Amino acid sequence: MRQSLVMELRTFYPPIEPYDSGLLDVGEGNQIYWEVCGNPDGKPAVMLHGGPGGGCTPDHRRQFDPQAYRIVLFDQRNCGRSTPHAVDPNVSLESNTTWHLVADIERLREHLGIDDWLVFGGSWGSALALSYAQAHPERVGALVLRGIFMLRPFEVYWFYQEGASLMFPDAYEEYVSVIPEDERDDLVEAFAVRLASSDPEERVRAARAWSQWEATALTLRPRPELVEHFGETDYAVAFARIENHYMRHHGFLEPEQLLENVDRIRHIPAVIVQGRYDVCTPPATAWDLHRAWPEAEFHMVEDAGHAYDEPGILHRLIEATDRFAR
Structure with missing residues (x-):
């Protein structure tokens, strides 16, 4: 169904701080940072951030009614406040896979004494939410999914090789500038080589190019401050390493x-x-999921790109969490 052109759009709930947090040992030397906010007796919900490698932000908490929900957030392996951090080139990502993260979600659910919960995921988080729900359907009371990404070969090719490049040729030129022309037939692999380089300057240069390319395409309208944030050294290196992996x-x-x-x-x-003009995770992917799963409520949001805080998208997300709270 399409979003009406005339409606009062919902926006974030007020800022809120966690009432509990900690580090959970998930094995292989990894600890994930977790936090809980909202109502301790409310409906449990877990928010799965994007990237992979993006980490949680304070605004992620604000997509849920704090009076109605017990809101759980965590930073996935090797990013955010979890340890060890991927900014360290010596940190191996071998034990950072979708299935390690699915197991981490289960371990966190058990640690917090939750029987089942609403699972909320956007972008990469939508793929992780689907993976978790399909592995543990008895633990999922409801799903809210945004900016659908299923990491099929054509989806990866579209954004990192050719497709989005036709929409953002100027930013794409910056993205590929760190890769010699004779290595540009497989950019994901070419970036992998440089992100693993022993030369810290080469690593950072490649990480910034990778991360800022994504930041440029995230929003319908330019947000220079977001691109600048994605270029911050520690964030860019961890984000690019994990995402490229x-x-x-x-x-x-x-x-x-x-x-x-x-x-x-x-x-x-x-x-x-799904945002109609989402360049990062093109609407065709969400449409494929909708066709395979017509029982799920589907919203194609006009005048929106990929970011969760774009007005029409945020409206639909909060509308959904409010409804599931009831």
Whole structure:
């Protein structure tokens, strides 16, 4: 269904601070940072951030009614406040895969004594939410998914090789400038080599190019401050390393795995929200999920790109969390 052109758009709930937080040992030397805010007796919900490698932000808490929800957030392995951090080139990402993260979500649920919860994921978080729900459907009471990404080969190719490049040729030129012309036939692999370089200047240069390319395409209208943030050294290095690791392996998923396993979650109430002009995760992917799962409520939001805080997208997300709270 299409968003009406005349409506009062919902926006963020007021800022809120966690009432509990900690580091959870998830094995292989990893600890994930977690926090809980809102109502301790409220409906449990877990927010899965994007990237991979993006980490949680204070605004992520504000997509839920704090009076109605027990809101759980965590930084996925090797990013944000989790340890060890991928900014260190000596930190191996071998034990950072979709299935490690699915196991981490389960361990966190058990640690917090939650029986089942609403699972909320955007961008990469939508792929992780689908993966988790298909592995543990009995633990998912509802799903809210935004900016659908399933890491199929054509989706990775579209953004990191050719496709989005036609929409942002100027930014794309900056992105590929760190890669010699004779290595540009496989940019994901070419960046992997440089992100693993022993030369710190080469690593940082490649990380900034990768991260700022993404930041440029995230929003419908330019946000220079967002591009600048994605270029901050520590953020860029961890983000680019983790994201490139997942893109090289297509999210450790079979090409159509998340679509083919929809029957496992067909019974779960769900809302899918997609920006019409999303360049990072093109609407065709969300449409494929909608066709495979017509029981899920679907919203194609006009006048919106990829970012979760774009007005029409944020409206639909909060509308969904409010409804599931009831």
